[in-house]
Amino acid sequence: MRGFGRRLVRSWRVGILTPGMLLGWEMVAGLFALVRWCGQRPGWSVGLVLAAVALIVAIAGQFTQLARLFTGTPMPDWQTSWLLVWRYKWHWLVVEFCVAILALPLGSWGLSSRILVRLPLAANWVNFVSLHRRPVVLVAALIYLLLAGYLLLWGPRHFQRLTPQLKRPGTMGQMAGGLLICGLLTFGWWAIGEGLVRLNAVVGSKASPQLARLLLVASLAGVLILFAVTSILGVLTVVWSWCGQPELSLMPAFGEGHRRWWPIIGGVVCLGLAGAIVQQTMTQRPQFATTALISHRGVDHAWGVQNTIAALRHVSREHPTYVEMDLHETKDHRWVVLHDENLQALAARNVTPHQLTLRQLERLTVHENGQSTQLAGWPAYLRAAERLNQPLMVELKTTPKDSAGMAKRFAQQYGPRLIRDHDVVHSLDYRVVAQLRCREPQLKVGYILPFNWVAPQSVPADFYSFQQISASQQFIVAAHQMGVPAYIWTPDSRAKMTRMWALGADGQITNELRRLRAVTQQSPQRQGWAVLQNFIYSY
Incomplete structure (x- = not known):
C-alpha cells in the first residue's frame, strides 16, 4: 500500500x-x-x-x-x-x-x-x-x-x-x-x-x-x-x-x-x-427574496388528513399564501380531492377514483396522522376555501383513464370562479397546462417539473414548480426572465428551507408551514452558511 x-x-x-x-x-x-x-x-x-x-x-x-x-x-x-x-x-x-x-x-x-x-x-x-x-x-x-x-x-x-x-x-x-x-x-x-x-x-x-x-x-x-x-x-x-x-x-x-x-x-x-x-x-440576485408560504396538500406539521376540509380549516389559521391540493377525476366525470391514484393508503380500499362516483367517494373515511375524516369532493372543498377566504393552488392530476376533454371541461366549469378567488392551477401534464391557458387566459396556470433538465422556455407557463432536489438559481433566474415566479417543492427541514430561500425562490410548497414562516423571519445576514452550501452543491 x-x-x-x-x-x-x-x-x-x-x-x-x-x-x-x-x-x-x-x-x-x-x-x-x-x-x-x-x-x-x-x-x-x-x-x-x-x-x-x-x-x-x-x-x-x-x-x-x-x-x-x-x-x-x-x-x-x-x-x-x-x-x-x-x-x-x-x-x-x-x-x-x-x-x-x-x-x-x-x-x-x-x-x-x-x-x-x-x-x-x-x-x-x-x-x-x-x-x-x-x-x-x-x-x-x-x-x-x-x-x-x-x-x-x-x-x-x-x-x-x-x-x-x-x-x-x-x-x-x-x-x-x-x-x-x-x-x-x-x-x-x-x-x-x-x-x-x-x-x-x-x-x-x-x-x-x-x-x-x-x-x-x-x-x-x-x-x-x-x-x-x-x-x-x-x-x-x-x-x-x-x-x-x-x-x-x-x-x-x-x-x-x-x-x-x-x-x-x-x-x-x-x-x-x-x-x-x-x-x-x-x-447574485435573486437571493433571500420574499417567499410565498404554501401548504403542501393542505397540512402543517402532520396535523390532520391530507387534502381534507378539516385539514384546510386548521391550516388556514396560519394564513398561508396558498393551500396546495390535488384533484382526480371520478367515474361520473367530476373531481375528488385526492393525491394518490389509489385509495389503499388512506382508506384501505384497493380502488381508484375512476371506479367510484363522487357521491360514493365522499362516503369513504380516510385516516392519517392518527386522525380520521371524510374524503372531500371538489365542490365542497372549494366552497370551504371560499368561506375561509383561502386562496388555493390546485394540482390537476391526470391518468390514462381520464375522459376526453377533461381539462377543457374543468376550465369551463371552474375557470372563472378560480380567477375570481385568486386561485392558481398547476399540473405535471403539460397538455393540461396548455389547454387551460388557451381556454382561460386570465387563470394562472403553472407547470410542475419533477426534475430540472430543460430550458423553461420549452414549456411556457404562468409559473413553475421546481423540484427542490435539483433546484438551482439558474432555473429561478430563467423563470424570472420570462416574467413568472418560481416555486420550490417540497423542502421540510430548516436547512433545506433556508437553502431554497438563499436561492431566491418566490415560494416554497412545504408540509411544515410554521417552520417555513420562522425561517423566512430570520435575518438574511445571518444565513451566509446557506449561500456556501448552495455553492458547494453547485459542484
Whole structure:
C-alpha cells in the first residue's frame, strides 16, 4: 500500500510540476471558471460560447500533453500537442462529449445546470419524460452506469488511439485503485466544505455581520480553490491508473524554451477569476427574496388528513399564501380531492377514483396522522376555501383513464370562479397546462417539473414548480426572465428551507408551514452558511 501511495504522489508531482504542465492546468482551471462566470444568467452570449470552445480545446491539449508525459514520449514544444489534437479532433469531441454526459449528474445544481437551463426541447418530449419519469430515469441511470464503467475501465484502449505511443495500459487493479482514490479526494473536499458550512453557521449566529461576511468570502474562495486542486489530482490519478508510472528521466525535455514567469501570470489570472466568481456568488440576485408560504396538500406539521376540509380549516389559521391540493377525476366525470391514484393508503380500499362516483367517494373515511375524516369532493372543498377566504393552488392530476376533454371541461366549469378567488392551477401534464391557458387566459396556470433538465422556455407557463432536489438559481433566474415566479417543492427541514430561500425562490410548497414562516423571519445576514452550501452543491 505504501508503494502504491508513493507512486501515486510521484505521478501527481510529475503531472503538475513538470515545466509546461502547471501552466496548462491553470489555463484549464481559468477557462472553467470563465465558463461558470459567463453562464451565471440563462441564455447564450458570444463570451460564453468562446469560453466553452476554448475550454474544450484546452482540455484536449492538456490531456495530450499529459498522455505523452506519462508514456515517456519526449516533446520539445506545445506545437506537437496541438497538431495531435487537430489530427484526432473527432475522437476528442466524442471523448469530451461522453465526459460531459458523465459530469451532468455530478453538478446538477452547478455547471451542468448552466448547460441544461439552455437546452431547448419540444414540449411534447418534455411532457413524455415528466409523465414517464420513473422508467425514463431507470433507463437513463442504467445507460449512465454502463457508459461510466466502460469509459473508466476500458478508457486506456480508446486513449491509445489518441496517443499511439501508449504501449502498456494500467492493470484493472490499478484502475480500480485510481477510481477509489478519486472518490476519497472528492469526499475529502466535500467534508472540508461541510465543515466550513458548520463554522459559518456558528459564526453567523454569534459574530458581527462584517466578520460573518468576511468568513463567508474566505470560505467560498477556499472551497473553489480546493475544488480545482481536487479535480486536477483526480484527473492525474485516472490517467496514471490508465498509463502507469511516468518516466522521470524525460522530465527536462518538457521544459525547453519555457519561461518560468508564465505560470505566475497564469496563477494570478486564475485567482482573479476565482475572486470574480466569489463576488458574483455574494451579490447574485435573486437571493433571500420574499417567499410565498404554501401548504403542501393542505397540512402543517402532520396535523390532520391530507387534502381534507378539516385539514384546510386548521391550516388556514396560519394564513398561508396558498393551500396546495390535488384533484382526480371520478367515474361520473367530476373531481375528488385526492393525491394518490389509489385509495389503499388512506382508506384501505384497493380502488381508484375512476371506479367510484363522487357521491360514493365522499362516503369513504380516510385516516392519517392518527386522525380520521371524510374524503372531500371538489365542490365542497372549494366552497370551504371560499368561506375561509383561502386562496388555493390546485394540482390537476391526470391518468390514462381520464375522459376526453377533461381539462377543457374543468376550465369551463371552474375557470372563472378560480380567477375570481385568486386561485392558481398547476399540473405535471403539460397538455393540461396548455389547454387551460388557451381556454382561460386570465387563470394562472403553472407547470410542475419533477426534475430540472430543460430550458423553461420549452414549456411556457404562468409559473413553475421546481423540484427542490435539483433546484438551482439558474432555473429561478430563467423563470424570472420570462416574467413568472418560481416555486420550490417540497423542502421540510430548516436547512433545506433556508437553502431554497438563499436561492431566491418566490415560494416554497412545504408540509411544515410554521417552520417555513420562522425561517423566512430570520435575518438574511445571518444565513451566509446557506449561500456556501448552495455553492458547494453547485459542484
